[in-house]
Every structure is written in structure tokens, then in C-alpha cells.
Amino acid sequence: xxxxxxxxxxxxxxxxxxxxxxxxxxIFAVFMVTTIFSMAEMGIRMERVRLLxxxxxxxxxxxxxxxxxxxVIPVAVLLFLxxxxxxxxxxxxxxxxxxxxxxxxxxxMRCIGMSKRQILHFVRLEALNWCRTAVxxxxxxxxxxxxxxxxxLRFLVGEEFSDIPLFGISMTGIVSGILVGVITVLLAxxxxxxxxxxxxxxxxxxxxxxxxxxxxxxxxxxSGRIETVLGVHHAVSAKKNLFLMTGSFALSIILFLSxxxxxxxxxxxxxxxxxxxxxxxxxxxSNVIPYDLAxxxxxxxxxxEVYGRRSSLDIPASMNEVGDFSGTVDLISYDDFDLRxxxxxxxxxxxxxxxxxxxxxxxxxxxSDEDSTWKIGDTVQIGEEMLTIAxxxxxxxxxxxxxxxxxxxxxxxxxxxVRLTGEKDYSLVMIQVTxxxxxxxxxxxxxxxxxxxxxxDRRDERTTGTYMAFVFCVYVFxxxxxxxxxxxxxxxxxxxxxxxMKQYGAMRAVGMDGRQVTKMIAAEAFTYALLGCAxxxxxxxxxxxxxxxxxxxxxxxxxxxxxxxxxxxxxxLAALLAxxxxxxxxxxxIRNMVITEVMNEL
Amino acid sequence: MDLLEVxxxxxxxxxxxxxxxxxxxxxxxxxxxxxxxxxxESGSGKSTLLNMxxxxxxxxxxxxxxxxxxxxxxxxxxxxxxxxxxxxxIFQAFNLIPELTVEQNIIFPVLLDYQKPDGKYLEELLAVxxxxxxxxxxxxxxxxxxxxxxxxxxxxxxRPALILADEPTGNLDTQNTSEVITLLKETSxxxxxxxxxxTHSRRVAQTxxxxxxxxxxxxxxxxxxxxxxxxxxLQKSGQKGEQE
Numbered sequence: 001x002x003x004x005x006x007x008x009x010x011x012x013x014x015x016x017x018x019x020x021x022x023x024x025x026x027i028f029a030v031f032m033v034t035t036i037f038s039m040a041e042m043g044i045r046m047e048r049v050r051l052l053x054x055x056x057x058x059x060x061x062x063x064x065x066x067x068x069x070x071x072v073i074p075v076a077v078l079l080f081l082x083x084x085x086x087x088x089x090x091x092x093x094x095x096x097x098x099x100x101x102x103x104x105x106x107x108x109m110r111c112i113g114m115s116k117r118q119i120l121h122f123v124r125l126e127a128l129n130w131c132r133t134a135v136x137x138x139x140x141x142x143x144x145x146x147x148x149x150x151x152x153l154r155f156l157v158g159e160e161f162s163d164i165p166l167f168g169i170s171m172t173g174i175v176s177g178i179l180v181g182v183i184t185v186l187l188a189x190x191x192x193x194x195x196x197x198x199x200x201x202x203x204x205x206x207x208x209x210x211x212x213x214x215x216x217x218x219x220x221x222x223s224g225r226i227e228t229v230l231g232v233h234h235a236v237s238a239k240k241n242l243f244l245m246t247g248s249f250a251l252s253i254i255l256f257l258s259x260x261x262x263x264x265x266x267x268x269x270x271x272x273x274x275x276x277x278x279x280x281x282x283x284x285x286s287n288v289i290p291y292d293l294a295x296x297x298x299x300x301x302x303x304x305e306v307y308g309r310r311s312s313l314d315i316p317a318s319m320n321e322v323g324d325f326s327g328t329v330d331l332i333s334y335d336d337f338d339l340r341x342x343x344x345x346x347x348x349x350x351x352x353x354x355x356x357x358x359x360x361x362x363x364x365x366x367x368s369d370e371d372s373t374w375k376i377g378d379t380v381q382i383g384e385e386m387l388t389i390a391x392x393x394x395x396x397x398x399x400x401x402x403x404x405x406x407x408x409x410x411x412x413x414x415x416x417x418v419r420l421t422g423e424k425d426y427s428l429v430m431i432q433v434t435x436x437x438x439x440x441x442x443x444x445x446x447x448x449x450x451x452x453x454x455x456x457d458r459r460d461e462r463t464t465g466t467y468m469a470f471v472f473c474v475y476v477f478x479x480x481x482x483x484x485x486x487x488x489x490x491x492x493x494x495x496x497x498x499x500x501m502k503q504y505g506a507m508r509a510v511g512m513d514g515r516q517v518t519k520m521i522a523a524e525a526f527t528y529a530l531l532g533c534a535x536x537x538x539x540x541x542x543x544x545x546x547x548x549x550x551x552x553x554x555x556x557x558x559x560x561x562x563x564x565x566x567x568x569x570x571x572x573l574a575a576l577l578a579x580x581x582x583x584x585x586x587x588x589x590i591r592n593m594v595i596t597e598v599m600n601e602l
Numbered sequence: 603m604d605l606l607e608v609x610x611x612x613x614x615x616x617x618x619x620x621x622x623x624x625x626x627x628x629x630x631x632x633x634x635x636x637x638x639x640x641x642x643e644s645g646s647g648k649s650t651l652l653n654m655x656x657x658x659x660x661x662x663x664x665x666x667x668x669x670x671x672x673x674x675x676x677x678x679x680x681x682x683x684x685x686x687x688x689x690x691x692i693f694q695a696f697n698l699i700p701e702l703t704v705e706q707n708i709i710f711p712v713l714l715d716y717q718k719p720d721g722k723y724l725e726e727l728l729a730v731x732x733x734x735x736x737x738x739x740x741x742x743x744x745x746x747x748x749x750x751x752x753x754x755x756x757x758x759x760x761r762p763a764l765i766l767a768d769e770p771t772g773n774l775d776t777q778n779t780s781e782v783i784t785l786l787k788e789t790s791x792x793x794x795x796x797x798x799x800x801t802h803s804r805r806v807a808q809t810x811x812x813x814x815x816x817x818x819x820x821x822x823x824x825x826x827x828x829x830x831x832x833x834x835x836l837q838k839s840g841q842k843g844e845q846e
Contacts, residue, residue: 219706221702221706225716226710226714230701503697503699507699510691511687512682596653596659
């Protein structure tokens with residue numbers, strides 16, 4: 001040993017188990033940032049290649065002005081900041097617990113002559129020492145993930161991603177990863193380092209971290225069972241620890257709720273309909289495409305589904321109970337496959353009864369939005385016929401902005417439409433082809449359709465692959481966030497327990513049984529969870545709404561923010577799981593340890 | 603009738619070449635109401651012995667019978683409840699719960715039993731321990747002697763038959779030491795309790811009814827505390843005479 005700082009790697013080896021979580025937190029932060037920035041750079045490189053091919057030149061402003069730049073950049077910055085804060089919280093939390101656990105060690109160091117400055121220096125360098133392994137690991141993981149994602153995008157998704165670099169190394173990603181690693185660690189180390197430097201040399205003699213601290217508030221033992229009251233008190237009495245633990249819970253929930261908006265965003269940007277056609281045959285708006293043509297195409301090679309629509313616009317109608325009704329309705333017919341797809345796509349509002357619409361019936365579906373006045377059960381008089389609204393669509397699929405603008409559009413089955421209007425031919429015929437359909441098959445269909453109608457081959461516009469890739473990436477991130485949250489929470493509680501080991505030993509000695517110890521730790525953990533979940537839900541929902549407004553509501557007028565019950569349940573369940581894991585491990589450790597061992601732990 | 607019976611207790615830590623025999627076939631018994639001091643060098647095995655008697659640790663072999671019950675045949679839960687109700691502990695480092703007041707610390711074992719503390723007895727104890735005006739203080743606001751008195755109160759509150767004290771005066775000055783010992787003796791007489799106390803202090807040991815010595819894991823019964831004191835004083839004066 002040449003310097004007292006040589007103690008750092010030795011101490012790191014000894015405390016490998018306790019350091020594991022801190023290392024994991026740093027790796028997580030570096031990995032997330034490296035991946036996000038690397039993917040962003042790869043996207044920009046790809047876009048650059050695309051623009052160069054298209055225009056022959058490009059400028060940075062052009063890139064940033066593109067719709068992708070406009071939306072993705074502020075969101076990336078917001079998520080980056082969230083990860084940075086989460087990183088600082090997690091690392092700070094676990095370092096804080098490590099310092100509390102080693103109060104005696106720092107006291108001893110002070111006893112044998114280490115100055116406050118040297119302790120500060122020691123803890124900071126110790127933290128940076130973790131970066132030596134954690135930062136390269138995070139970078140490596142980030143780069144490998146980027147390569148993997150690029151490969152998925154290029155080979156599985158193809159088309160618009162076929163220009164994405166395969167084994168690209170992003171300097172932005174690497175530099176930002178390193179910066180995040182070092183900055184979070186230095187920021188996170190600050191408070192624990194100061195705390196360690198304040199440890200009095202007397203702590204070396206008394207040994208218990210709690211003793212050095214002045215406890216100002218007594219427990220109210222009358223408010224419940226003693227173990228529960230003590231557990232809650234342990235959680236709320238150490239304000240800083242409470243803040244960090246609550247923050248860990250809250251940030252996990254905030255991150256999860258924020259990322260989950262992206263899944264919804266993808267749904268809006270790349271709507272995946274079960275009835276998305278590969279081929280469209282359209283007439284100029286009138287119902288002139290022969291019914292028999294559709295039937296003929298159905299029998300052709302490579303055809304999976306054929307379904308058509310008929311329309312009759314501005315039909316005079318009257319409606320019960322709706323005062324500002326315009327007096328005319330648009331009537332559109334959907335074949336059965338098209339109707340079934342509405343349900344599959346989740347396009348119908350709750351309470352809709354699709355089954356009533358099929359066949360020759362007196363029911364119809366109506367397009368709607370948040371402002372439309374008609375509801376399920378309303379009736380519409382068209383000539384002699386009376387139609388009842390059996391269900392509502394969440395938006396108006398026939399308008400460009402998804403809003404009805406007060407116009408009532410009714411969707412009926414083919415049979416009902418024919419009965420009402422007497423028109424059997426279609427205005428639009430849509431075709432889905434099988435996976436192995438060849439270009440020759442499509443040409444044959446085009447030939448059968450003839451030249452009277454407009455023929456659109458939309459096979460290239462399929463976005464299923466991109467959609468799946470995107471959703472997959474977002475879910476991977478969400479899983480990582482949930483997993484790291486579980487681990488971090490479990491570890492933080494475990495460390496908080498370790499810091500009080502001697503006290504638990506004394507309690508066991510004077511008669512606390514294993515079950516009571518478990519209940520005490522559970523009460524502490526649930527207090528963190530409860531406060532953390534409350535803070536996380538309030539802030540997370542706010543972020544969720546904010547991101548929804550930026551990403552979705554701003555672009556899709558009909559989109560209405562809804563309470564993200566499913567995402568919230570998932571992350572709350574993860575938090576509960578974390579608490580269960582967190583309580584189980586240390587409680588078992590204490591129960592299985594001989595009491596004298598528990599008392600001598602520190 | 604003997605309250606405590608220790609039969610052939612052995613304790614070995616580690617195994618193979620690293621095995622350390624902390625206690626070697628220790629046997630003795632203590633009648634009800636007796637005040638026993640255990641003396642010995644550091645590392646001789648006296649704390650290990652006390653931990654075995656209090657069921658804080660399990661022996662490698664042997665039996666401990668308290669009030670007719672073989673304590674190591676009980677499961678952990680029963681043992682904990684037995685310990686809570688029948689054994690009072692006093693530690694050198696006090697081991698009070700820092701966030702509980704004096705009063706709460708004293709009634710803590712009863713709270714763990716989900717029982718209502720006996721208010722009258724608490725008042726009586728606080729008076730005996732001279733802690734009445736400190737009842738709402740936290741341990742951090744008390745002197746070492748006061749903290750140890752709280753620990754004694756906690757050990758006495760369930761009216762246990764047996765009190766185990768591991769160097770209860772180790773952290774106290776002479777004045778507090780004599781006060782604590784007097785208090786322990788008085789209360790144990792008053793409530794008919796058996797005390798087994800580890801001490802390094804010859805003066806404390808001489809106040810005991812009987813002194814046991816542990817040396818290298820082997821127990822020797824020295825008999826009455828006062829006799830030990832006199833014998834040692836005689837031995838000392840003899841050596842002095844020879845030198846002169």
C-alpha cells in the first residue's frame with residue numbers, strides 16, 4: 001500500500017455484495033443513455049442517407065425540422081433527464097445506505113487519523129472506482145443493444161430502415177454514456193461523502209449508526225402494535241432516507257408511466273387495423289364496382305380476404321332527442337369481415353353491441369368523437385325505415401382529423417344497406433393477399449379489375465414490422481425499468497435493514513419473535529411503498545398527460561387522454577412485488593441468524 | 603429447588619483445524635433467588651455461556667433447564683415467548699431502543715406480548731430506579747448510568763425468574779457501578795429473582811452469593827463471593843509478607 005487510497009479497491013473487494021446494486025444502478029443509467037443516444041444517432045445517419053439520396057444535399061436544420069426531429073428530440077431530452085434523475089436517486093440511495101452501514105469503519109478511520117477532507121475524498125474516489133467497471137459494462141451493453149436493435153430494424157422490418165447502419169459506433173452515445181455515468185456518480189456521491197465525513201470518531205467505539213444520531217421524536221406506541229409502529233417510525237424518522245426511498249419508488253413509476261405513452265403514440269402513428277388492405281379498388285365515389293367482381297376476385301390465387309364498402313352521402317334523415325342534428329346522414333356499408341375488424345382493433349366505444357348490426361337488421365354503428373351528441377340507443381329515421389344506433393366508433397374514420405364535425409355517419413351491414421338503398425354494387429373493394437402471394441397474383445387481380453376503376457397496390461405501406469419493432473423496443477425498456485426498480489427497492493430496503501441489524505438483535509434478545517421482525521420490516525417497506533406510490537402516481541400521471549398532449553393530442557385531434565389504468569396496475573404490482581422481495585430476504589436472514597450473531601453484525 | 607440447571611454444555615465454533623472450543627462440558631445449577639457472578643479473562647467463554655443460558659445461541663451439545671423446562675427442545679417461536687416472559691437481559695452496551703422513551707423501553711417486552719402494561723408496577727419500578735422525572739426522555743438524552751437503569755427496568759418489568767447481565771457496569775464509572783449493583787441486588791431480593799452476571803470487576807464479584815470462573819471454556823465454582831474476596835486478599839497479603 002502506497003497511499004491510504006489503495007484501501008479503496010481492497011474495500012470494494014470485501015464489500016462486493018453490498019456494492020452490487022450500486023454497480024447495477026450505474027450500469028443501468030449508462031446503458032439507457034448510451035442506447036437512446038446511439039439509436040438517435042443511427043436514426044439521424046439513416047435519415048441523412050435518405051435525404052442525400054432524395055435531394056443530393058442536406059443541412060442539419062433540415063434534419064431537425066423534419067417531423068421526426070420535431071417530436072422525438074424534446075421527448076428524448078425529457079426521457080434523458082428522467083433517467084439522469086432516476087440514476088442519481090438510485091445511486092445516491094444505495095451509496096447512502098452503504099455509508100450508514102459503514103459508520104463504524106469511517107469512525108475508525110477518523111480515530112486513526114483520517115481527516116474530514118480525506119474521508120470526503122475517499123468516498124468520492126470509491127464511487128468513481130465503481131465507474132471503472134460499471135461505465136464500460138454499461139457502454140458495452142448499450143452498444144450491443146444498439147447493434148441488436150439496428151439489426152432487427154434492418155432485417156426484420158426492412159424498407160424504411162434498410163439504410164440503418166448495422167455495426168455503427170455512436171460517439172454521441174458513448175460520450176453521453178460516460179458523462180452520465182461519471183456525473184450521476186459524482187452527484188450521487190456528494191451527499192453520502194459529506195455524511196461519511198461527519199461521522200464522529202466515537203462511532204468507532206459505539207459502532208451503531210443510530211447512536212451517533214440524535215433522535216428527537218419518540219414513537220407513539222399507543223397507535224398500533226409495537227412492531228408495526230416501530231417499522232413505520234423507522235421509515236419516517238430518517239427524513240433523508242425516506243426521501244431517497246420514496247424518490248426511488250416514485251421515479252420508477254414516473255419512468256414507467258412516461259415510457260408507456262410511447263406505446264400509445266406508436267398506436268396512433270402506425271395504426272394497426274385487422275382490416276388494413278393490401279389492394280384497393282376504388283370508383284369515383286358512386287357504388288359502381290360490380291358485386292360479382294368482388295366475388296370473382298375472392299376465388300383468385302393469393303387472395304385472403306375481399307370486402308367492400310358502399311356509400312350513400314347526405315341522405316335526409318331525422319333523429320330523436322338530438323336538437324342540433326344537421327338533417328342528413330352519410331350511410332356506409334361494411335361487410336362482415338370489416339365489421340369484425342372494428343371490434344378486433346378496439347375501435348368501438350364501451351357498451352357497443354356489434355352483434356346486432358350483422359345481417360339484414362335495423363341497427364347501425366355511428367362514428368363519434370368527444371363532442372358528438374348521439375348515443376347508443378338513439379334512433380334515426382331514414383325514409384320509412386328506422387335505424388337504432390347499436391354502437392359508437394371512437395372517432396370518425398372518414399374524416400381527415402378523426403372528428404365528426406357534427407356530421408352523423410352511420411355504418412350498416414351490407415344487407416341492411418342494400419335493403420335501405422337498393423344498391424348492391426360497391427364504391428370501394430379492399431383485398432388482403434396471403435403471405436405467399438406473388439406479384440403475378442396481384443397483376444392478375446389488377447387485370448380482372450380492369451381499367452375502369454382505380455387500382456392501388458398498398459403492400460409496401462404495411463407498417464406491421466416497424467410497429468412490432470417499435471413496440472418491442474419500448475416494452476424492453478419498460479421491462480428494464482420495472483426490473484431495475486424491483487431490484488433497487490429490494491436492495492435499498494435490505495440495506496436499510498442491515499444498518500439496523502444490531503438494534504434488531506437487541507429486540508430479538510428481549511423477546512421479539514421472527515414474525516414480529518418480519519412485520520416490522522414489512523411496515524417499514526410498505527411505508528416507503530405507500531408514500532412512493534402516491535408521489536409516483538401523482539407526478540407520473542402528470543408526466544403521462546404531458547407527454548400524451550405533446551406526442552398524441554397535439555397531432556390527433558380526436559385523441560383523448562385516458563387514465564392509464566393498465567400501465568399503472570403493472571408498475572404498482574411491480575412495486576408491491578419489490579416490497580415482498582425486499583421484506584422476505586432480510587427478514588429471513590435475521591430469522592435464520594443466531595441472535596448473538598445479529599447483535600454482533602456491526 | 604434449582605431454577606437453572608446447566609448440563610454438560612459444550613460449544614464449538616468452526617470445524618476441522620479451525621475449530622475453537624469455547625465451552626467444554628460445563629455443568630452447574632443455580633437455586634431460585636441466588637445472585638451468581640461469572641468471572642474470567644476476555645475470550646474465556648463466559649459470554650458464550652450466558653448466551654446459551656439465555657437461548658440467544660444454541661450449544662453444540664448439552665442441556666439448559668430453566669424452571670423445569672429444557673429450553674432447547676422448544677421451537678423458535680415458543681422459545682422467544684419463553685425468553686420474553688421468563689428471562690430479563692441486561693447488556694453492557696444497554697441496547698435500548700433509541701426511538702422509544704424511558705417508559706416505552708421499560709414496557710417494551712410486554713408490548714411485544716400484546717398485553718396491557720401494569721401501570722402500578724411501572725410507577726413502582728420508575729420510583730425504585732429513580733427515573734420518574736426522566737420517563738419521557740429518549741435514551742440519547744440520558745447518562746450511561748441512567749440508561750443502564752432503564753435497561754434494568756426493562757429486564758425486571760415482566761417479573762422474570764431469571765436475569766442475565768453481561769457486564770452491566772462495564773461502561774459505567776465507580777459511582778454508577780455501585781448504584782447499579784445495589785439496585786440490582788435490591789430489586790432481585792424484592793421480586794425474588796435469580797441473577798447471573800458476568801463481570802470483570804473483583805469488587806462487583808464480591809457482592810455475589812456465589813462466584814463461578816470460566817477459564818478456557820472450563821467452569822470452576824469458587825463458592826461465596828465474600829470468601830473469594832477474602833481468599834484473594836489473604837493470598838495477596840501472604841505474598842506481600844513473603845516478599846518482606
